[in-house]
Amino acid sequence: MKETIRHKGRLAQTGIYLGKFLRMFIYQNDWKVLPMGAIIAAVVTFVVGANLFVTQEGTLTGSFALVCVCIWNGVFNSIQVVCRERDIVKREHRAGLHMSSYIAAHMIYQLLLCLAQTAITLLICRLTGVHIPERGVITPWGIVDLGITLLLVTYASDMLALMVSCMVRTTTAAMTVMPFLLIFQLVFSGSFFSLEGFAAKLTNLTISHWGLDGVCAIGRYNEQPMVMLWNTIFKFKDVEVLGKKPLLDLIVMAENNGYRDQFLLWSGAQNQNAAYAATAENLLRHWGVLALMAAVFAVVAVTALKFIDRDKR
Amino acid sequence: MRINELFSLSSLGFFWLPWVLLSWGLWGLSRKLRWEKRGLAWVPGARFFALGRSVEMPGDGAVYGVLEILFLVTRVLDLGAMSERVSVAMSLAMLVLLVTQLVYGIRLFLRLTLVFGVRRRWVWLWLLASWLPVCILAFGKRYQPREDLKLTEEWEAGTAPAPLAAAGRREEPGEEGLSVDLNERSVRDFGKKRYLLKDISLDIPNGSLVLLLGGSGSGKTTFINAVIGYEKADAKVTLNGADIYRDYDQVKYRIGFVPQQNLVRGNDTVIRTVTDAAQLRLPAELRRRERNTRVAEVMDLLGLSAGGEGLVAKKSGGQLRRISIAMELVTDPELFVLDEPDSGLDGVIAREIFEKLRAIADEGKIVIVITHTPDRVVDLFDKVIVLARDSGRVGRLAFYGTPQEAREFFGKDTMEGIVMSVNRKEEGGDGLGDECIERYARLTAAAQEGAAVS
Numbered sequence: 001m002k003e004t005i006r007h008k009g010r011l012a013q014t015g016i017y018l019g020k021f022l023r024m025f026i027y028q029n030d031w032k033v034l035p036m037g038a039i040i041a042a043v044v045t046f047v048v049g050a051n052l053f054v055t056q057e058g059t060l061t062g063s064f065a066l067v068c069v070c071i072w073n074g075v076f077n078s079i080q081v082v083c084r085e086r087d088i089v090k091r092e093h094r095a096g097l098h099m100s101s102y103i104a105a106h107m108i109y110q111l112l113l114c115l116a117q118t119a120i121t122l123l124i125c126r127l128t129g130v131h132i133p134e135r136g137v138i139t140p141w142g143i144v145d146l147g148i149t150l151l152l153v154t155y156a157s158d159m160l161a162l163m164v165s166c167m168v169r170t171t172t173a174a175m176t177v178m179p180f181l182l183i184f185q186l187v188f189s190g191s192f193f194s195l196e197g198f199a200a201k202l203t204n205l206t207i208s209h210w211g212l213d214g215v216c217a218i219g220r221y222n223e224q225p226m227v228m229l230w231n232t233i234f235k236f237k238d239v240e241v242l243g244k245k246p247l248l249d250l251i252v253m254a255e256n257n258g259y260r261d262q263f264l265l266w267s268g269a270q271n272q273n274a275a276y277a278a279t280a281e282n283l284l285r286h287w288g289v290l291a292l293m294a295a296v297f298a299v300v301a302v303t304a305l306k307f308i309d310r311d312k313r
Numbered sequence: 314m315r316i317n318e319l320f321s322l323s324s325l326g327f328f329w330l331p332w333v334l335l336s337w338g339l340w341g342l343s344r345k346l347r348w349e350k351r352g353l354a355w356v357p358g359a360r361f362f363a364l365g366r367s368v369e370m371p372g373d374g375a376v377y378g379v380l381e382i383l384f385l386v387t388r389v390l391d392l393g394a395m396s397e398r399v400s401v402a403m404s405l406a407m408l409v410l411l412v413t414q415l416v417y418g419i420r421l422f423l424r425l426t427l428v429f430g431v432r433r434r435w436v437w438l439w440l441l442a443s444w445l446p447v448c449i450l451a452f453g454k455r456y457q458p459r460e461d462l463k464l465t466e467e468w469e470a471g472t473a474p475a476p477l478a479a480a481g482r483r484e485e486p487g488e489e490g491l492s493v494d495l496n497e498r499s500v501r502d503f504g505k506k507r508y509l510l511k512d513i514s515l516d517i518p519n520g521s522l523v524l525l526l527g528g529s530g531s532g533k534t535t536f537i538n539a540v541i542g543y544e545k546a547d548a549k550v551t552l553n554g555a556d557i558y559r560d561y562d563q564v565k566y567r568i569g570f571v572p573q574q575n576l577v578r579g580n581d582t583v584i585r586t587v588t589d590a591a592q593l594r595l596p597a598e599l600r601r602r603e604r605n606t607r608v609a610e611v612m613d614l615l616g617l618s619a620g621g622e623g624l625v626a627k628k629s630g631g632q633l634r635r636i637s638i639a640m641e642l643v644t645d646p647e648l649f650v651l652d653e654p655d656s657g658l659d660g661v662i663a664r665e666i667f668e669k670l671r672a673i674a675d676e677g678k679i680v681i682v683i684t685h686t687p688d689r690v691v692d693l694f695d696k697v698i699v700l701a702r703d704s705g706r707v708g709r710l711a712f713y714g715t716p717q718e719a720r721e722f723f724g725k726d727t728m729e730g731i732v733m734s735v736n737r738k739e740e741g742g743d744g745l746g747d748e749c750i751e752r753y754a755r756l757t758a759a760a761q762e763g764a765a766v767s
Contacts, residue, residue, distance in 0.1 A: 004563060005563065005566065005596045006596060006597045006598065007566060007593075007594070007595075007596060007597055008592060008593060008597050009597070012592075012597065013593065016589050016592050016593060019589075020578070020581060020585070020589055023580075023581055023582070023585060024578065024580045024581055027580040027581065027582075027624060028580035085578060087574065087576050088576045088577065088578060090576075091572060091576045092593065094543060094565075094570065095565075095590070095593060095594055095641075096565065096566065096593055096594060097593060197398070198398075309543075
């Protein structure tokens with residue numbers, strides 16, 4: 001028996017693969033996800049950006065749209081990255097590749113990609129005139145808090161898709177699963193669809209739920225005016241009661257005396273949501289859950305890939 | 314709770330009666346299809362597993378069986394549901410199961426129509442009332458399973474090796490070169506032990522370029538995987554004294570395996586692809602300069618230096634094969650195995666690749682090659698391994714020796730002729746597999762006795 005020869009360990013292998021992925025970023029046209037993300041962000045902020053972080057309704061809708069952009073970006077980044085080269089990975093595993101190194105390299109590479117996408121999304125928000133909060137909840141800067149939250153949402157989605165990519169064997173299967181992932185995130189975000197019981201508990205498993213809550217907390221949802229009640233009253237302004245129009249009178253009185261904004265703030269104060277509390281503890285919890293999700297997805301990805309040798313010829 | 318509905322009149326008519334009739338039909342079929350345990354026809358799940366086995370669709374039968382059980386469970390849960398929400402969920406699950414069952418049921422029944430030689434349009438009857446065509450096939454005297462399909466033979470393939478003498482086993486494996494002493498390589502397939510390879514013993518000296526021949530399904534790739542330790546067999550395989558199975562984590566770096574497909578990332582440069590492969594496979598303590606020198610040597614040897622900075626995806630088929638070879642060769646392996654390195658290449662380029670392999674073997678390495686067009690390069694080889702399937706459809710050693718000895722042994726002028734002689738008659742061959750296996754076993758036994766006497 002010859003003496004034991006040491007080969008590249010996990011850390012060194014991670015470096016080798018990170019270098020490979022970075023080169024492939026240029027050669028494989030992976031860079032195209034950046035302008036694509038910018039276009040999606042521009043379209044979304046153009047539609048919902050005006051009232052984002054201005055009113056409660058605008059914040060909820062806009063935050064959800066922003067989170068959806070991040071989820072979309074993250075999922076598209078990595079849904080095919082492993083399954084499209086599964087046979088190559090199998091060959092390299094046979095030659096001594098550690099799956100943990102391979103996934104670690106992907107995690108670092110994808111983190112860089114997500115960072116770039118988040119920066120682009122924030123830049124688009126700035127350019128399209130979104131009122132990004134000046135004051136942060138954890139850091140002194142709102143844009144930093146928002147950036148970290150969007151990054152975590154993008155990254156957790158990226159890891160979710162990476163996990164799927166490790167579990168399926170073909171790109172067709174990955175693209176078949178992807179719509180289900182996105183629909184699940186959409187339906188179980190916990191804000192737009194009325195969910196009760198078990199279905200409501202499922203929202204705790206979605207990236208969209210924790211991301212949306214985080215963005216609303218940064219936007220200080222609970223401190224914002226609520227316009228829905230005022231708008232509803234406005235809709236019914238011509239309703240007559242005993243020959244009079246009491247709602248119209250109320251509106252005229254509020255407008256003439258400058259009470260409208262006070263009314264909006266008052267109605268917002270009645271519509272508090274503890275999940276959107278702008279406290280460091282609350283936001284940290286959301287960040288923690290998103291980071292934990294990303295970590296769990298990565299662990300499952302490694303575990304799934306460890307069985308790659310069982311693929312039939 | 315609506316559990317009482319299970320025993321209602323409508324349940325009797327739409328659920329229990331069809332279930333009993335189908336079971337009765339399957340019980341009748343079990344006689345014609347020669348089930349070992351006919352009573353299984355009445356056992357949910359197991360009956361379709363048995364049906365699948367008897368018509369050589371064990372996978373589909375097993376899935377259908379599981380679906381049947383799941384459907385029954387969800388049905389009971391649905392009827393016993395305490396809340397409407399659970400009931401809705403169960404109904405949804407039943408719907409999904411029904412659709413899946415439908416697909417697998419059609420597959421199984423289409424196979425039944427083939428087995429009984431009836432028209433495929435019977436499947437419509439199956440869709441309307443599955444028990445009806447099953448009962449007709451089971452009890453109609455004019456419907457008998459076709460013997461000419463040889464379904465049983467296919468199902469039994471590999472489960473019992475032909476009673477042939479084993480090719481000579483060596484007392485002690487050699488210290489030098491590659492020594493293979495394979496007792497058997499088998500897998501479990503739906504509970505049945507299936508032999509893929511049996512009784513293969515041979516020694517390959519260092520510096521040999523070896524051709525691995527065999528018809529389709531003779532177990533060439535299985536043999537290679539067993540030899541390099543990727544799929545372990547009941548065997549002892551040593552490479553220059555090192556036990557490949559026992560010390561796999563270390564010995565695997567001394568083995569290079571080039572798969573049939575070009576499993577290389579297209580969007581990286583050639584030089585980086587080979588360098589990364591070297592970093593992964595070569596010892597960690599090797600200095601960067603030494604590693605780069607080794608990469609340059611291999612690139613030179615395989616004629617890749619000129620376009621080294623180009624993208625892999627832009628390279629021709631021949632260059633891709635050479636890149637794939639370079640990735641393994643860069644470690645300077647003691648054992649180098651290539652699965653069809655000439656696949657898809659024209660004669661000139663294929664010859665060029667084999668000449669490179671000859672040069673590698675001349676450096677004292679063992680190079681084993683599978684190829685389906687051996688005759689254009691057979692002059693380069695030192696040895697030939699011929700694998701053949703015996704009458705039990707198990708891969709065995711039919712010959713191991715020099716190309717000239719192989720021609721004399723099989724009485725054929727070409728390597729392709731040799732393959733045809735051991736192929737089964739159904740595959741267009743001469744069907745001499747069993748004969749050659751036995752004859753070679755006798756030959757090696759005689760050689761060993763001779764060696765012992767002398």
